[in-house]
Amino acid sequence: MEWLSTLLNGPGIAHDLILVSLVIAIGIQLGKIKIFGVSLGVTMVLFFGIFLSHFGYIMDPKILHFLKEFGLILFVYSVGLQVGPGFFSSFKKGGLTLNGIAVGIVCLGVLLTIGFKFLTGLNMSTMVGILSGAVTNTPGLGAAGQAFEDMHGTGDPTISLGYAVAYPLGVIGIILTMILLRVVFRINFKKEQERLDADAQNDSREVSAASFKITNPALFEKTVAEMHGLIEDCKFVISRYMDVAADKISTVHGDTTLHEGDRLFVIADPEALDVVRNFVGEEVKMDRKQWIPTESQLVSxxxxxxxxxxxxxxxxxxxxxxxxxxxVTRVSRNGVDMVAEPSLPILVGDRLLVVGSEAALPKVEEMIGNSEKELHAPNLMGIFLGIAIGVLFGSIPMMIPGIPQPVKLGLAGGPLVIAILLSRFGYRYKLVTYTTHSANLMLREIGISIFLACVGLGAGEGFVETIIGGGWRWIGYGFVITVVPLIIMGIIALKLLKVNYFTLMGLLAGSMTDPPALAFANTVAPNDAPAVGYATVYPLTMFMRVLTAQVLVLFFC
Structure with missing residues (x-):
């Protein structure tokens, strides 16, 4: 059995692979254990890695460094692909207010971190680790470590130690803040639900449909193309047309001629429908089934x-x-319905609602694809090309006034930025960046698991000594960094901005990029508002957490 002892304790690639695999497997299983309804999830991989390395189980430093950085790149790139399509749209309408609150939480956390650095005399690298743990943001940890290593040529283990110490109370602090705000402001769930329902009815972002009778003489004997030209600033689609005299329903072409008293079935957002209503004539009540006559082969x-x-x-x-x-009457992308205006580009993964004859739809399917097998095939070229561009972009030195040496986005920031941009604009360069949710989740979880395992295996030596030697105070610093920004901005959101409490819970979890806190909010709320709030602020928050972690290291280290 000497070979087994050598394999488990000696150097070599096999030893390193077994060690990191066991850390990930056992750590993930331990992460499923709930204490008071809260589990640490994949973060337990970090703590189990620290545990094993404390007892002398270590990896070859070069292999550990490579796996750690590669795991981080896989994680942040897949996160970028996930949040990219909604990154820019999250700034529209109500999302602007929610993102403003999230930015306030991020900035207050950064200010507290700087304050603790001067009050306690701790190195900023250590404080950034505490900050990353307090806000439960692993990419920020990776970005800070990468920035420090780029500057000094070697890593700082206190970054990982600070993260590990502050993380547990970071998760708990977010949940405690949600409960505290609910108690202090005496939140009534029934009233909050009523407010949410009222807001949903007035939400102008949803696509709606209506039937209209042509009564405007300006449209009589005009073609559909001419009608669009008369109200060209209004985004709408005419799905079907009813010729009342012939009692016939058909799809619409640009040269379809409109007559007095004929009917139009229009798809648009509510604001555009008001414009169409004022221009076309009166709205008529027609069930959608009436637009699919039995003698017609028209289907959707x-x-x-x-x-x-x-x-x-x-x-x-x-x-x-x-x-x-x-x-094509509407396009569904990432769960959001959009009016199918002619200028809208379609992307792989979009779902098009097509109206036409039964004979024509198979031909459209052949052109568009509609192959689930093809959709689920991995698009590895796009992923690795994007990673290569991201690493290249992250390595570009940029001069910033006040910093003595060039700044780089690094292996965390570069791939994140490129993934966001490619997932949003890659189609312009004929690049398919679509990945299924399950594929993206697999890539993301593999990346973060490898990264956390390597961080833990590299930080275990001296962990206990650090806690005994005063590192226990870091827990208190981290807890303050967690709860104070959340409480301040939570009060502002509830009292001044009148944000719905259910949405606020998701916002608080999203501002900390913390899935366990979102899971708690989802169990409390009787609706999907927390998930919507989380998704609205998550893209910008993730980007800012990565960026601010690097900036703090570059300015103060």
Whole structure:
């Protein structure tokens, strides 16, 4: 059995692979254990790695360094792909207010970190580790470590130690803040739900449908193309047309002629529907089934875009109306419905609602794809090309006034920025960046697990000594950094900005990029508002956490 002892305790690639695999497997299993309803999840991989390395189980430093950085890149890049499509749209309308609150939480945490650095005399690298743990943000930890290593040529183990010490109370502090705000402000769940329902009815971002009778003489004997020209600033789609005299329903073409008293079935957002109503004539009450007559072969069907050749093409450029006689009335992307205006580009993974004859729809499917098998195939070229560009971009030195040496986004910031940009604009360069949710989640979890395992295995030596030697105070610093910004901005959100409490819970969890806190909010709320709030602020918060961690290290180290 000497070979087994050598394999488990000696040097070598096999030893390192077994060690990191066991840390991940056992750590993930330990992370499922709940204490008072709260579990640490994948973060237990870090603590189990610290535990094993404390007792002398270590990896080859070069292999550990490579795996740690590669795991971090996989994680942040997959996060960027996930949040990229909604990153820019999250600044619109109500999302601007929610993101403003989240930015306030981030900035207050940074200010407290700087304050503790001067009050306690701790190195900023240590304080950034405490900050990353307090706000439960692992990419920030990786970004800080990378920035420090780029500057000094060697790492600082106190960054990882600070993170590990502050993380547990970081998770608990977020949940305690949610409970505290609910008690102090005497939140009534029934009233909050009523407010949420009222807001949902007035939400102008949803796509709606309505039927109209043509009574405006300006439209009599005009074509549909001419109608669009008369109200060109209004985004709407005419799904179907009813010729009252002939008692016939058909799809609409640009040369379809409009007559007095005929009916139009229009798809648009509520604001655009008001414009159409004022221009076309009176709205009539017609059930949607009335727009599908029994003698007609007109049907509607969702078709998923899976053909990479049409990725990024505008709906008008596909000429579906002219070639197949069908209409695309709406596009569903990442759970959001959009009006299918001709200038809207479609992306792989979009779901198009197509209206036309039964004979035409199979031909449209052949053109668009609609192949689940093809959609689920991994798009590795796009992923690794994006990673390569991200690493290159993160390595570009940039001069910032006040910093003596060039600043780099590093192996964390570069891939994150490029993933966000490619997932949003990659179609313009014929690049397919779509990955299924399960594939993205797998990539993300593998990356973060490898990263945390390596961080733990590299930080275990001296962990206990650090806590005994005064590191226990770091727990208090981290707890203050966690709860104070949340309480201050939570009060502002509830009292001044009148943010719904259910949405606020998701916002607080998203501002800390903390899934366990979101899981708690979801169990408390009788709706999906926490998840919506979390998703709204998560992209910008993740970007700011990574960026501020690096900036603090570069300015103060």
């Amino acid at each position: 069907k969702f078709i998923t875009v899976t053909n990479g050749k049409v990725n990024g093409k505008r709906i008008g450029a596909l000429q579906l109306r002219q070639v197949y006689g069908v209409n």
